[in-house]
Amino acid sequence: MAKKIAVIVGSLRKESYNRKIANELIRLADGKLDLQIVEIGNLSLYNEDSDQNPPQEWTDFRQQIKDSDGILIVSPEYNRTIPGALKNAIDVGSRPYGSSVWPGKPGAVITSSVSSLGGLAANHHIRQAFVFVDVPLMQQPEAYIGNSAKIFKEDGKTVVPDTEKFLQNFVDAFQKWVEKF
Ligand code: FNR
Numbered sequence: 001m002a003k004k005i006a007v008i009v010g011s012l013r014k015e016s017y018n019r020k021i022a023n024e025l026i027r028l029a030d031g032k033l034d035l036q037i038v039e040i041g042n043l044s045l046y047n048e049d050s051d052q053n054p055p056q057e058w059t060d061f062r063q064q065i066k067d068s069d070g071i072l073i074v075s076p077e078y079n080r081t082i083p084g085a086l087k088n089a090i091d092v093g094s095r096p097y098g099s100s101v102w103p104g105k106p107g108a109v110i111t112s113s114v115s116s117l118g119g120l121a122a123n124h125h126i127r128q129a130f131v132f133v134d135v136p137l138m139q140q141p142e143a144y145i146g147n148s149a150k151i152f153k154e155d156g157k158t159v160v161p162d163t164e165k166f167l168q169n170f171v172d173a174f175q176k177w178v179e180k181f
Helices: 017-029 056-066 084-094 120-132 161-179
Strands: 003-009 033-037 070-075 107-112
Touching: 003 017, 003 161, 017 033, 017 070, 017 107, 017 161, 033 161, 056 084, 070 120, 070 161, 084 120, 107 120, 107 161
Parallel strands: 003 033, 003 070, 070 107
Antiparallel strands: none
């Protein structure tokens, strides 16, 4: 059976390029990995005071991560770092202390940006947080997708052949990475 992967999109924007890239990864995984987007836009801001009586959406999110065999982050860069919504989701999953849902789940990170830098800084900041929450991340291939507004075909959904090849290689490598665990 295909391993179930929680895909977390760092942008909440309806027409998000990152969400479109995530949807392309779902298509290209072709059932070899069961990629499912886990929504983070409904998570209220993490506050330690609520650890004893957590809001339902935190509990649901934590359960969705617990039920997955791996984590795939597809995210933009905001002000040279991790978008707040994504960082909040990482924090929510990491607590209460001693009950983090992250440790040991194999992961991978893709960042994309409308600029040519491809969200490089955010990519490495996500990696930094994932070191601490003990998510073993695929090292290679790295994925910094620049000029994200220009990688889609006229349908606005599917990516141009060069990007498709790149994403296919990434998802195939991630499948191999997940299978090692
Ligand atoms: C951005 N953007 C951006 N791009 C970048 O390469 N480096 C950056 O530091 C930032 N900072 C930033 C901050 C904020 C608040 C916004 C809204 C945007 C531009 C960003 O790459 C662009 O908006 C992407 O299209 C966002 O991804 P989605 O929403 O299309 O997935």
